[in-house]
Amino acid sequence: MPQILIDHSADLDFDRVGFVDDVQRVITEVIDTAVEDCKTVFRPAVHAAVGYGTTGQAVMLVEIKILAGRSVEQRAELSARVLALLESHLTVPTAIGVEITELERATYRFVHHPGK
Template structure:
């Protein structure tokens, strides 16, 4: 925890690794966690569609999953700061969505598997 999922349009010229590393540094500034606990998956889409398909606008969707119990203000601040960071990394016309979702503490399970 936190878990960061980044979905983006195919062929988007976007330093997603640099962005993810900065997100990992940013999250502990807002949420009580450590950089070492941040985990990101990047999922370039095979294709994307905006509206009726006439637009060539790129799409970047970021979901940050954190344990439940943080205030609306904390979650809102995190969303806003990640959105601003996206503006610095994506240099083409794009639609952004940043969502902070909560993981239910009673049902969330995380295991550090050694591979043995």
């Protein structure tokens, strides 16, 4: 169920596999889910800027979508732990943000399409 969407400066060099492994582990520690249910998408941005784009900072924004019903405290803990992971994985000046959003249980659908 968790959807991990990672938007980042295209030229940002970081260990994607290591980061995903750590994020998925943290998610399973904070909310009731399994690593096998996590889905991650990296979306490199052709252009990313902080302010006027003169700082030279890279940008990384992480959104984790989870099913509704978790407490504010759980969501806050998850965002704080993911932020700490980002800080440990990034080696260049980077503007980073983390957001935990909720998927409405009544309307969210997901399937594993077998292909044709």
